[in-house]
Amino acid sequence: MHYGRVFVLLFGLVTSLSAFADSGIAMSSTRVIYNADKKEAAMTVQNRGKTSAYLVQSWIDDANEKKNPAFVVTPPLFRIEPGKENMLRIVRVGGTLPEDRESIFWLNVKAIPPAAQADANTLQLAIKTRMKLFYRPAGLKGNPADAYKQLVWSSSGGKVQVSNSSPYNVVLAQVNISGKEVKNDSVDFVPAKGTLNITLPANTNAGPGSKVAFKIISDFGGNSGPYNASVQ
Structure with a gap:
């Protein structure tokens, strides 16, 4: 089976064990937590399709989509048959990272479909997902599930700034x-x-005392909350 060289990339976030849009490829999670006291982190890739094999390519990059040499993914490229699964292993191989807080990277997984026959008039799509990879140093104080309690909401120049004094990244799922x-x-x-600046909806008052309700995404990919806060 041959694989095409030119693909249209569709970018999307997949839910836990949900399939890529038009392929049978599914991931075991929506995020990766890499605990520094472990030798590696892992992610399972499944081909839930019944007829087609896929090439799966994976790599890790930073917020600017530049590949990061601190981590490698093995295998970086493999073929997965219908109804089969394979394990991606993420290993830290170097680099200097902060030890007093989590660092964030992105795991990219691209599913490449088989090439169409020479006489077929079809559009081929390579489906790619990009999910968060949190590198969690050993010995951080507190519980990551409680990090939302340290968020401080304040009004700043027509936006709301959210400050996080905890050593854990807090992923927001919904904000009112x-x-x-x-x-x-x-x-x-x-x-x-660090901080996050949130752009307000039109005609929204967010002065001191304004009410905030928000949900967060846990380490396991589920929503927690809603939690309540006030703008300072």
Whole structure:
């Protein structure tokens, strides 16, 4: 079976054990937690299709989509038959990372379909997903499930700034401010010992005392909350 060289990339977030859009490829989780006291982290890739094999390519990069030499994924490229699964192993091989907080990277997995026959008039799609990889140093204080308690919400220049004093990244699943849900790409994760700026919906009052309701995504990919806070 031959594989095509030119593909249209579709980017999407998959839910736990859900399939890529038009393929039979599924992942065992929506995120990876790499505990520093372990030798590696793992992710299972499944081909739930019944007829087609796929080539699966994987790599790790940073927020700027530049490959990061601190980690390697093995195998980086493999063929997976219908109804089969394979294990991706993520290993840290070097680099200097903070030891007082989590660092974030991204695991990319691309499923490449078989090439169409020469006389077939079809569009081939290589489906790619990009999921968060949290590198968690050993000995961090506190419980990552409680990190949301250390979020501080404040009004800043027409936006709401969320500060996180904990050593854990906090992934926001849903945010409502003054009764209005924020539906834009600014609702993301609040980095460990860092800040996130959230763009407000039109005509939303977010002055001191405004009410905030939010949900977070746990280490296991589920939503927790809603939790309540106030803008300072």
